[in-house]
Amino acid sequence: MTHDAATGPKRGTTPGGAARWIHEHALFLVCMAVFVLCLAGMAASGFQVANEERLDHGAAPLPLVEYLTSGQFIEATFENWESEFLQMGAYVVLTVFLFQKGSSESKPIDERTPQDDDPRTVEHGPETPWPVRRGGFVLVLYENSLAIFFFVLFGLSFWLHAVGGAEAYSEEQSLHGLPGVSVWEYLGTAQFWFESMQNWQSEFLAVAAIVGASVYLRQRGSPESKPVATPHHETGA
Template sequence: MSSIARIVRDNSMSILFGLLFVAALAGQAVTGYHEANQQLAARGRAAMSVGSWLTSGGFVNAMAVNWQAAILQLATLVLAGAVLYQRGASHSRDPDKEKHEDAEDRQREADEERRFTWVRRHSLSLALFAFFLLAFTAHLFVGAAAYNEQRSLAGQGPLTPTAYAASAQFWFENFQTWEAEFAVILVFVVLTIFLREERSAESKPLGASEATTGETND
């Protein structure tokens, strides 16, 4: 196997999702551009350029809203998997396992805790929540710009980011994406109790019973 083929094989998952991201972003840019100009035309305004659209509050805010919701989904799933249980789910620790751990297992865990710093032990959830805060902050500021663009078309005055943060519009945009992300987590966790996907790391073995809990977080 050539070195390039090996690199593609070893990183095929990240390559796939990277390509899907680029394709979806391009689709969002193109369709959003036409939709924005249709709205401008309906109000008798001149069409905006592609560059103006890509730097507009409407386009950037749409990305920020979705990104912060998706990152929140991952962050809460990772953190919940560290402290909570769901019997039978693939993405959960076994609730009975810790009750039966012997002294050697507990000593090994204690040694691991001393070996790594608190930040290292929780680096994944910390990184995800840091990304969430960045996306949330971006949504606040570019969302205010996007909202003011809409207010301008309606002949209304602009809002400050602080006023926008206290508005129903800001929290409506947040809650409508958050509820979808949390619902997807719930559906995923429950479905993995009963359903299987052969060879997937997110699924229990095909022959595992519904009561068998996965070990993906251990």
């Protein structure tokens, strides 16, 4: 159903100005808003839990600002970020070489896709990204920049997980009258790898689930799904 000029805009039209910008970036904006809300909820609940634990051990409670810079909060935050960035980086790289017949998450098998095209052989225009027009080493970095981006974030998160975890582990040790550990010593503990692996396994399970489920299941309107009427055996889009 549509409206004429006297009664309003036609259905399906998009707004202009700032509203249009929000419309065009809504997926990113909503995800970031949910992230901020969840991070705030994590900080508030973690702050309460941490102080309850300190009181149980006869220690003075921490103010909120001090908690947010504590090893406990840093470790809890980056332990999770680490696994997310590992998942995304690994997925970006694995989908270059590996396939899953029938999955919307896979490139078509034995077919060339636009993602495989060498940017050095395509015609360049004024809107072609600058690194492509520049060529050379800059282009080599750019054509692998998505994977590099995620693996750099993974490395930073991995290290901050270790730093925060070492501080939290040492604090817990001190509450029991035991010596603390350095970051490098903490990297060699079962505690650090337990924290990492418990998150890594869930991330790769989630990836395997969507890769496999998208062969047979559909979600109308989602780019993560094949069209509803597409046969199961058809791969990618």
